[in-house]
Amino acid sequence: MSQALPDHGRAAADVLQQLRDYGRDDPHYQDAKLWSLVYYLDPAHADFLNQAYEAYSSANGLNPSAFKSLKRFESEIIEATARLHHGGPEACGVVTSGGTESCLLAVKTYRDLARATRRVRRPEMIVPTTAHVAWFKASEYFGVKLRLLPLDEHLHADVSKLESMINRNTVMVLGSAPEYPHGSIDPIEAMGAIALKHGVPLHVDACVGGFILPFMAMNGVALPTWDYRVPGVMSISADLHKYGFAAKGASTLTYRNLELLKHQMFVSTDWPGGVFASPALLGTRPGGAYAAAWAALQHFGVDGYRDLAARTQQAFERMRAGIEAVPQLKVLGEPQGPLLAYGSASPQVNIFAVGDQMDAKGWLVNRLQFPDGLHAMITAQHLPVVDDYLRDLRESVAAVQADPSLAGKGRAATYGMMAHLPLRGMVRNKVLELFANTYRAGGPPLSLEGQGGEAEAGKPLLERVAAWYVARRQRRSA
Numbered sequence: 001m002s003q004a005l006p007d008h009g010r011a012a013a014d015v016l017q018q019l020r021d022y023g024r025d026d027p028h029y030q031d032a033k034l035w036s037l038v039y040y041l042d043p044a045h046a047d048f049l050n051q052a053y054e055a056y057s058s059a060n061g062l063n064p065s066a067f068k069s070l071k072r073f074e075s076e077i078i079e080a081t082a083r084l085h086h087g088g089p090e091a092c093g094v095v096t097s098g099g100t101e102s103c104l105l106a107v108k109t110y111r112d113l114a115r116a117t118r119r120v121r122r123p124e125m126i127v128p129t130t131a132h133v134a135w136f137k138a139s140e141y142f143g144v145k146l147r148l149l150p151l152d153e154h155l156h157a158d159v160s161k162l163e164s165m166i167n168r169n170t171v172m173v174l175g176s177a178p179e180y181p182h183g184s185i186d187p188i189e190a191m192g193a194i195a196l197k198h199g200v201p202l203h204v205d206a207c208v209g210g211f212i213l214p215f216m217a218m219n220g221v222a223l224p225t226w227d228y229r230v231p232g233v234m235s236i237s238a239d240l241h242k243y244g245f246a247a248k249g250a251s252t253l254t255y256r257n258l259e260l261l262k263h264q265m266f267v268s269t270d271w272p273g274g275v276f277a278s279p280a281l282l283g284t285r286p287g288g289a290y291a292a293a294w295a296a297l298q299h300f301g302v303d304g305y306r307d308l309a310a311r312t313q314q315a316f317e318r319m320r321a322g323i324e325a326v327p328q329l330k331v332l333g334e335p336q337g338p339l340l341a342y343g344s345a346s347p348q349v350n351i352f353a354v355g356d357q358m359d360a361k362g363w364l365v366n367r368l369q370f371p372d373g374l375h376a377m378i379t380a381q382h383l384p385v386v387d388d389y390l391r392d393l394r395e396s397v398a399a400v401q402a403d404p405s406l407a408g409k410g411r412a413a414t415y416g417m418m419a420h421l422p423l424r425g426m427v428r429n430k431v432l433e434l435f436a437n438t439y440r441a442g443g444p445p446l447s448l449e450g451q452g453g454e455a456e457a458g459k460p461l462l463e464r465v466a467a468w469y470v471a472r473r474q475r476r477s478a
């Protein structure tokens, strides 16, 4: 056998050592250099979550009557979440494995609701262009056609176009609080009024904002109303494993009432394995994730989350002011926190080249497209490093301005090309082919965008897609 399954088992200490070694080249999020993916505070909190997780790591929430502890965690988490979002006495919901599961399930629920109550056979949903990609995935998975609500000149969902897009096949409308690319809260009140008028449910994707916006509001930050206080809002997704600072694998999906939630549930009465009922997408549900999420809510409480929100808000405002003070940069859209994105305000400064300079200084920043930009998911952990980040950003902008050829090098070249390639369908197929290949048993390690090796197979995926496109264009023009 290959080393992936050794012929003879190895000592636990030896295995654990190698396991840690595998993480050597992972992003070093503990020092706050990473601006996405991880919501980390400090070793003490990580240790606390680990202890809570470990206590229930074997427990299974599949059958809610078996592990009563898990059902109790879930009920209390849902109660806390529904109250935080001003749900009424009928509010209900489930804990899921993450934001994507919450989004997928909402689409399934509303597709089935419309099928059952209005006999809709060709379901459609209306989502702003800035909706998280999970909604695009849900559309594919559940056969619900996406109708994209365009953005206005401030990159806000253009609510003036919404009403004319609703038709009898519309099963749901989506708004985000806030949206992932630029951090603005969609106009939920206006969307809710239109949705209500047409009898179509409005879901709010608060996967990012669900556990920070309420505390920002308690701290006096002026925010639009986006939760169950808006009459048309019928459900909300909110991630515990983001600003709830729980362990990975925990989100919530709540509904205004049980009549809605019923359409999410799956019941089979005739399976030889017995009568089976499942509330969410997963079968086995990870007890550790529920326990750690419950523990996080108990540990922080309202005052703990308010403190985290206050520090995040401070970091966000310093970041925004610092970026706005650089004449060659502009903040994209009108972010309300806790994240923001920025692009170039100068033809001499390529924003992806600025990203390369920031990478070289040890920061890990995400790239955006349409428009090109750099992204920062800001947490309380970042407050102590914001000034260092801004200093490096100013230096990076100056370096790119002094040497515009940087735009054609490194990741800037790849990202610039990927963001502006025509023939998106062909690009999609090429990405699919290369991406799928990395899942071959014993296949090459996946490098989506990091530094690749010399061998073609070791090169970053986006670089290979770009190289494929250039070669194709050259062949055509030869």
Ligand SMILES: Cc1ncc(COP(=O)(O)O)c(C=O)c1O
Residues within 6 Å of the ligand: 098, 099, 100, 101, 103, 132, 134, 176, 178, 179, 180, 205, 206, 207, 208, 239, 251
């Ligand atoms: C607005 C929004 N919705 C949904 C998701 C999906 O969450 P997850 O990555 O936990 O599946 C994200 C992730 O960033 C998000 O920003």
